Amino acid sequence: MKSRSMDGNGALEKEIPVTHLLDRYKRTRNRTVSLCAPLRVEDHVVQPAVFVSPPKWHLGHTTWFFEQFILSGIAGYKLFAKDMAFMFNSYYEAVGERVLRSDRGNMSRPALDEVMAYRDHVDRALEKLLEAGSITPAMAGILELGLNHEEQHQELLLTDLKYILGHNPLFPAYGPFQESKVENGISCPVEIERGVYAIGHSGEGYHFDNELGRHLVHLEDLTIGDMLVTNGDYLRFMESGGYSEHDHWHSEGWQWLQENDIKAPLYWHHMKGSWYNYTLQGLAPVDRTLPVCHVSFYEAFAFAEWKGMRLPTEAEWEVAQGRFNWGQRWEWTQSAYLPYPGYRRVPGALGEYNGKFMVNQMVLRGASVATAPGHSRPTYRNFFHPHLRWQYTGIRLARR
Amino acid sequence: MKSRSMDGNGALEKEIPVTHLLDRYKRTRNRTVSLCAPLRVEDHVVQPAVFVSPPKWHLGHTTWFFEQFILSGIAGYKLFAKDMAFMFNSYYEAVGERVLRSDRGNMSRPALDEVMAYRDHVDRALEKLLEAGSITPAMAGILELGLNHEEQHQELLLTDLKYILGHNPLFPAYGPFQESKVENGISCPVEIERGVYAIGHSGEGYHFDNELGRHLVHLEDLTIGDMLVTNGDYLRFMESGGYSEHDHWHSEGWQWLQENDIKAPLYWHHMKGSWYNYTLQGLAPVDRTLPVCHVSFYEAFAFAEWKGMRLPTEAEWEVAQGRFNWGQRWEWTQSAYLPYPGYRRVPGALGEYNGKFMVNQMVLRGASVATAPGHSRPTYRNFFHPHLRWQYTGIRLARR
């Protein structure tokens, strides 16, 4: 079960300019609210799978982060209500008791309007702090972390609300959100030469602790696709019996298929002889020209096996990424999520992010249509369990 | 898992006067809505346990019953929306596909206002039918069944919303609903003499098929309490180690205790050295003078064993019931829920009620504070699995 990333976050080692922080704060906070605008009150409450969080929970949890890690230490700050920490703490074991993840969808209270009042309360206090210029560099660092944290939750919020609406038998549309566009590549594979390359983050920009420690890796000759695998490619795999030939699959992938009766990507439905998929605009026929989406690592691997190709490693992807377009789909790699050489997590509650998830998960690289503007970068490491597929995941192939 | 009764219902073998039906229809339908009045929109959506249904679901399902079994056969009636049957059918296997019971809490749509519009649509059509006097006796019979069905759902609605609010860490109050009152008995046991008695329904009044077939039973001499077991009585059982002495318990009851770490009735919390319980008015200290509530059959049995007494059978209860007060608590009996001699269920979808639940459940007799006015009678047979306790269940003892 996925339970982090978005509660994960960054390491901050140097001062961040306070100017523009107020503006950035307002912009980020407003975007979360505006993503919920098309929803009904009822849509904010439910949790149809344990890896999904109700939108109300995202609204509260991102707010709690600022209250817990910044405001609660400010003299004179008055907690909105002491229950909020209990309701909206996610996994920070160091910070105390919390509602079980699997119970989030059972919590009808606090009601949505109370959560919105909580947001207002915290926003007013933080904005006052920023306007007064009384924010310290350490606090600014945490603030920036909180904004990146909120951007991560915006991504989850979108994929969670898609899951909520897309698993409702009425298939209600969310709105005019565009999930996919045709890639205008020329299908010209990118060649990278054998040798030693540096990967990982260095320098000035924002980053999480898991990207830190720029280091050398040795790569073999590489040929990697400049375009994502399309629905048409994937349909050929399905039509050739890809889901019933154990030979393409990991042993655990095959077991996952059988136990969950998987026959197609998530959100695909076979109706009246053809394939439809649910998108945020509603149910529509699958378009063969668009990049495939909502596949698990197991499916991405099996597809690659069937093609006689393979997924790239995260190091290969990072080295090659300047030579192709990316950003529509999180791309599965063949790399497990593990610490970089010299990795050290931040001490204390803020250190409970990335390190403790470094087992049993696979790395995804790139970004997706759900990623907040400005949030992605070439060294960014996303990660999920291999069976999960409610993110905008996709496939890019490398030559074996 | 409990999945009926309230979707269960009655057999109708004779004409029901159409006069007053319109009034009764309006009164019953309005009562359901008024029970929801203290709730927030969010409270209508969640399902914190599989045996609980979201209030929105009760509002829709009771409405669907009238549309499905009366209106859909009327020339000129226009279905409100064809999705409603799928969303609000409960277990009537004969009537087609339906949302899995365990998924009811994942359904944010139709939104509450759509369900209320559905209610209005159906109510207007039915009221028009009644006002026109064009209702047949068969339809009147189904209508009466539908109203009894809705009364059963009112009871479930109250116990479900108590479960929703009572399992929220904020313990929000529902309102001034009074769940318990002190019994003014003189604790004078009722004596019944050995002999043959008749039980079961006969005559004119409304009834369900499971009460039918008045028949003879032979009873031994009986002494039965004229008052319910109180919280004080039950606390003595707890304080004497009742929950840790396997000797009092059924083997399956003991296993249920261990697996669920049960130490007290449902809604009881040990805080700061004393016992509190959640009621619809909020969290409050347990009052020793009130009748105990929210115990399972396993707990009722273990309590009786500890006292050296026993639970009455349903036949004993029915024969003795005229000699004590009842109506606050559904009272567990020592009888399994089984067909009376000569039991036959109604053919067709309307016959999918009672008969198919006659295994693995125990009979409760009486009525509770959640029972709709006029809904109870001495021959009424309620039934639940022995581990369930979210109804207003209580204990009355007989001598062994």
Place this chain on the structure above:
Amino acid sequence: MKSRSMDGNGALEKEIPVTHLLDRYKRTRNRTVSLCAPLRVEDHVVQPAVFVSPPKWHLGHTTWFFEQFILSGIAGYKLFAKDMAFMFNSYYEAVGERVLRSDRGNMSRPALDEVMAYRDHVDRALEKLLEAGSITPAMAGILELGLNHEEQHQELLLTDLKYILGHNPLFPAYGPFQESKVENGISCPVEIERGVYAIGHSGEGYHFDNELGRHLVHLEDLTIGDMLVTNGDYLRFMESGGYSEHDHWHSEGWQWLQENDIKAPLYWHHMKGSWYNYTLQGLAPVDRTLPVCHVSFYEAFAFAEWKGMRLPTEAEWEVAQGRFNWGQRWEWTQSAYLPYPGYRRVPGALGEYNGKFMVNQMVLRGASVATAPGHSRPTYRNFFHPHLRWQYTGIRLARR
């Protein structure tokens, strides 16, 4: 999960003649061993389902009973080994720690020859006691209970070893044991008149506590079959779609069918276009003329519904049983397993038998081909959970 009966047992209220006890002891103990004679060592060890016990366990547990409840109190008796109580106590919570029921099949030690040495040790001590004539009436009572207990385990032993061999893909035969014979009835239903009858045990003979308390019941007019339902009858039910028509089934029975993909009685296999069943003599075509076997209560009920008939209650069966043959199959009744009026269990560890299983189980009446000679009687109450079918269960119908 079934976990008793055979560990259950009787109430003893009066002296039992010591004469013949030695002979009866030897005969009963030897019969258990001889039932195991056709087995390989390996067959004594495994536990392919949680309700099955390894034959080695039956051999040890029946022996432990005599050591624990008789010999351990005798001055000068030396325990064979103190581990045996831990290994072979079954559910007697009052007597201390024990191996979890679900772990019995993981216990390769004590090895079979050690268990047989344990039997010898206990048998020699008990025989010496009996030969010396130094047994008290109380001990004789417990001894008789122990022998009845062992007879119950002989029945379980046979059905457990059938399960072990019958679930092996090689379908090894056990030996020439005959499970079924054609009934030579004339299919002439038995008629019983409405009135008050007495049921339950009284008088001199051996009995368990659950049969005690002979009491009056009032029956309606009854017509009950003089012959058991045959494989041919049951095949017609199957061929007419009985397993795919929800209307015949209890709601929980239907769920049990779906979850376990049940399509026929236990041990039936559809091969090359026809039905075979495994018997202790090996795999053979189903014989339409023999009584059906290995059906659950759910299946017995559904079959009766399909026929427009019903199962008899246990009181009806007991009143009518003198007028038909029985003894091949345990016959499912429509009665739940509940205490008779005035039921009281024996105090102490020996009282942990019947009473604590009186919930969620159905009564079977009669006896089966696996029942020990002389063990059955008209008042005997057997009981199992409604989904279990590895006993030699069958169906007798009554008119609705």
Place this chain on the structure above:
Amino acid sequence: MKSRSMDGNGALEKEIPVTHLLDRYKRTRNRTVSLCAPLRVEDHVVQPAVFVSPPKWHLGHTTWFFEQFILSGIAGYKLFAKDMAFMFNSYYEAVGERVLRSDRGNMSRPALDEVMAYRDHVDRALEKLLEAGSITPAMAGILELGLNHEEQHQELLLTDLKYILGHNPLFPAYGPFQESKVENGISCPVEIERGVYAIGHSGEGYHFDNELGRHLVHLEDLTIGDMLVTNGDYLRFMESGGYSEHDHWHSEGWQWLQENDIKAPLYWHHMKGSWYNYTLQGLAPVDRTLPVCHVSFYEAFAFAEWKGMRLPTEAEWEVAQGRFNWGQRWEWTQSAYLPYPGYRRVPGALGEYNGKFMVNQMVLRGASVATAPGHSRPTYRNFFHPHLRWQYTGIRLARR
């Protein structure tokens, strides 16, 4: 659930000298049998955990491998019995139906003597083939694979029988097998300099496909221990509260602790105030000077975190391994089990080994006291799920 390695195996790309093969065949086959010599028949049958296989199954499965992949293609070879493939195929999906892994412990037949007869039958046929000199190079390659496969099963056989005996409440000893010896190091850490190194297999010797593809890796400066972590070191971790401080653990490791109530390594028991552990020689006090054993990856990681150190990667281990002793314990690394660059699996059923397990498992390096003589090498990659610990697993630390 672990389900391979030992059913996994090697790639063979060149001729193997037929000379000495006969001798090696006999030696390897005999060693498997002699490992079982101290067991009782009963010990060969049981399966106390799903990742354990009964010794009887190992005896049959290793035999089946030679019959299936060599003998069945030989003209004139007569199958011992056609059931054996069904009984002893493990996971080779390409080769047909098989007994579910979780059902292996339910199979009392074929009996042990039949399995031994099967071994004899196959051994005689294979030895005849070898003596006749009629074996082809391709067959010799498969034979060598089969012998390595059997050596892997010898290791599993030992750890499985330890699990069987060590989970028996009687704690029977297996025999004089020595599991641990004190390391005579001087605790002088090994230093490796930053740079590019080659890892993976090349050249003549035997190897599996997952080691192939010698390739370059870039390492940072490394300090790695020359001695394994001892029981004494580990007890200090336990005594300092290591199992109750979430901060040391992966999120999934912490969950595993809670769900399984883990408080110490496998086979450790707290008795009368001190720690004992079960070894193949029986139950004995934990010796602080010996290397710790039977820890999961989660525990190894948490221990390292507590020490402020880390586990080495598999590349680091391989580069450094010439400078310390290894071979008592399989050593957990911080590397996930993933394909080396250019990895390709063998086509067909024999290719169903390693590749399909390359997800969700961690690499172990070295060898253990249970490893067959001559079976280990510096490039060998073993792998298990992070929660498993019934192998002889240990911990070596590197500096963070």
